[in-house]
Every structure is written in structure tokens, then in C-alpha cells.
Amino acid sequence: MARAQTIELLTRYYAAFNARDWQGMLDCLADDVAHDINQGKRVVGKAAFGEFLAHMERCYAEQLSDIVLMANDDGTRAAAEFVVHGEYLATDEGLPEANGQTYVLPAGAFLAIEQGRITRLTMYYNLADWEAQVIGA
Numbered sequence: 001m002a003r004a005q006t007i008e009l010l011t012r013y014y015a016a017f018n019a020r021d022w023q024g025m026l027d028c029l030a031d032d033v034a035h036d037i038n039q040g041k042r043v044v045g046k047a048a049f050g051e052f053l054a055h056m057e058r059c060y061a062e063q064l065s066d067i068v069l070m071a072n073d074d075g076t077r078a079a080a081e082f083v084v085h086g087e088y089l090a091t092d093e094g095l096p097e098a099n100g101q102t103y104v105l106p107a108g109a110f111l112a113i114e115q116g117r118i119t120r121l122t123m124y125y126n127l128a129d130w131e132a133q134v135i136g137a
Contacts, residue, residue: 006075006113013118014067014080022053029118036122059098062086071113078111084125088134096135103133 009028016024026046035043035052043052056062064082071078084105088098107125111118 002075003071003073004075005116006071006078007069009113009116009118010069010071010078010080010111014064014069014082018063020057022050022057025053026050029121030114033118034120036120038123038125039127055092059088059090059092060086061089076113078113080109080111082107096131098134101134103130105130105133 013025013028016022016028026049029046029049031046032044033046033049035049037043037052043049063085065085067080067082069078069080084103084107086103086105088101088103091098105125107123109124110120110122112120
């Protein structure tokens with residue numbers, strides 16, 4: 001898969017995120033996708049990713065802006081940088097209490113691609129920054 005095809009895959013993936021089209025996101029993933037959750041554990045498989053999306057939909061309403069996509073020449077590795085604009089809807093276990101706080105948070109992802117599907121997604125954002133925004137809100 002060449003760079004342009006990987007960029008197109010990621011464009012579809014992040015457009016689906018912003019449209020809250022969870023099936024569209026899942027369609028971009030390999031069946032055995034590995035998802036490295038920010039400061040959390042790795043979960044494997046589309047079913048686990050779907051459960052993660054359902055959890056996120058319950059606790060957060062998010063949109064991404066300023067999306068920048070990068071890929072290596074053969075399209076097997078990629079990165080995305082973006083800004084998350086969110087609202088904290090329901091308290092997430094182990095985190096501060098939710099009461100509709102809003103936040104703006106830079107974030108990024110590192111991805112592996114095989115046969116036109118995302119096989120690994122490693123997320124990063126600064127949890128301390130997010131906590132400071134929702135506690136101070």
C-alpha cells in the first residue's frame with residue numbers, strides 16, 4: 001500500500017470519527033487490530049474496539065480539528081496529529097466527575113497499516129492537561 005492510499009484510508013477513518021460513524025471507523029480496521037489506549041492497556045480485535053467506541057460515546061462528545069496525516073513511502077506506518085474539542089458527558093471510571101465540562105486537547109496517533117486496513121492504533125494525549133481542564137472548568 002503506497003503513501004497516498006494510506007492517507008486516503010486515514011482520511012476516511014477520521015472523517016468517520018467526526019461524523020460519529022462508528023461502523024465507518026470499524027470498516028477501516030483489521031479484524032485483529034491492536035489498540036493501545038492512552039496511558040492504558042492494549043486491547044485487540046474489532047469487537048474490543050467497538051466496545052471502546054460505545055464507552056467513549058457514553059462519556060464524551062468529541063470532534064477533531066487541524067488534522068495532519070503523515071505516512072511513510074510504502075504506506076505501512078502512519079501518524080496523525082489533531083486537536084480534540086470535547087465535552088465530558090458522563091463520569092469515566094477513575095477520572096474526575098463529569099458535568100458537561102468542555103476541553104481542547106492536542107493529541108496524536110501512531111498507526112500500522114497492512115492490506116488496506118489499520119492493524120495498530122497507538123493513541124497519545126496529555127492526561128494531566130485534560131484533567132486540569134475538566135477539574136478547572
